[in-house]
Amino acid sequence: MGNQQLLEQDLTWIAQVKNDNSSQALKNIFLKYQPLVEKYGQLYHIPLFERDDWYQEAWLVCYQTCLIFNGHQGSKFGSFFKLRLQHRAANLLREQLAVKRQSNFKAVSMEFLAENDPEMKCLLNLSNSYTNDSEINLFDYQKYVANLSPLELYSLKAWLGIASKTTNKYSERAVMRAAQRARIKLRQVASS
Secondary structure (H helix, E strand, O other): OOHHHHHHHHHHHHHHHHHHOOHHHHHHHHHHOHHHHHHHHHHHOOOOOOHHHHHHHHHHHHHHHHHHOOHHHOOOHHHHHHHHHHHHHHHHHHHHOOHHHHHHHHOOOHHHHHHHOHHHHHHHHHHHOOOOHHHOOOOOHHHHHHOOOHHHHHHHHHHHOOOOOOOOOOOHHHHHHHHHHHHHHHHHHHHO
């Protein structure tokens, strides 16, 4: 097929999507530009996004692009789709990397904590020893945090990955000692 025929085929599929809401036409045009979708999926590598998530976003962008594309002004669908796909990927990346979502990246599973921290493993074993979930005595986190000194609170945040372990205000050694005190207090609150 010549270049002009390919462009005409695109316009035919786009018209079918616009006018008839044709799923087959949308599938055809998406499959034609699938290498582009793959390229930007790998290029942007959006955290917490699986391949299927990226494909779903790309399908939506393809559909929306078909609806607003006007091929009579001399523009090409491929270029327009590429631009819109880039913008969507950049927006998704910006959303994922927003400060308020940083905790999602730093989240650690309970299994990981149990494997790497003997104290946490002990606490988890304690809670698992109960037969009925209603019998588990969960401690009051607000009470625990209220009993921490500012340095202990900072060290707890550093231990959880919310704050930096190094700071101008406290020495690394002071942060480590405060973290140990915070763990001791945690153990005391959890066992009471």
